[in-house]
Amino acid sequence: MMEKIITCTVCPQGCRMTVTGEELHVSGVTGNKCPRGAEYAQSEFVCPVRTATSSVRVEGGVRPLVSVRSSRPIPAARMAELVELLRGIRLEAPVAMHQVVFENLWNSGVGVVTTAEVAKRRSPQTTGC
Numbered sequence: 001m002m003e004k005i006i007t008c009t010v011c012p013q014g015c016r017m018t019v020t021g022e023e024l025h026v027s028g029v030t031g032n033k034c035p036r037g038a039e040y041a042q043s044e045f046v047c048p049v050r051t052a053t054s055s056v057r058v059e060g061g062v063r064p065l066v067s068v069r070s071s072r073p074i075p076a077a078r079m080a081e082l083v084e085l086l087r088g089i090r091l092e093a094p095v096a097m098h099q100v101v102f103e104n105l106w107n108s109g110v111g112v113v114t115t116a117e118v119a120k121r122r123s124p125q126t127t128g129c
């Protein structure tokens with residue numbers, strides 16, 4: 001039997017909960033002040049998820065990187081895998097806000113979009129002398 005301390009992030013009260021269980025089975029949750037906390041604790045125990053935030057490279061832009069995030073939380077265990085995928089991505093400037101980087105990550109229905117714009121870098125003007 002394993003015990004895990006989880007802080008509830010569902011509301012600002014931030015209850016500190018103790019979850020008891022084994023692998024995919026939760027046998028008890030204590031410390032939650034409402035049922036939403038118990039639900040959150042169970043899903044965090046079995047498969048913790050996080051909204052992924054990172055950045056990708058931009059070619060020809062006024063900035064070399066643009067920030068991105070997942071459209072929904074993804075399993076925390078796959079975060080490093082996503083970062084590795086994003087490392088290989090190059091977007092061409094101009095980059096729009098909410099531009100799609102991945103439409104359907106791992107066939108999970110989760111997308112990855114940009115959270116900023118990057119304008120195209122102007123090429124230096126030539127003088128005619």
Ligand code: SF4
Binds near residue numbers: 011031034035037038
């Ligand atoms: S257990 Fe309920 S009261 Fe406590 S932080 Fe979670 S949602 Fe809020």
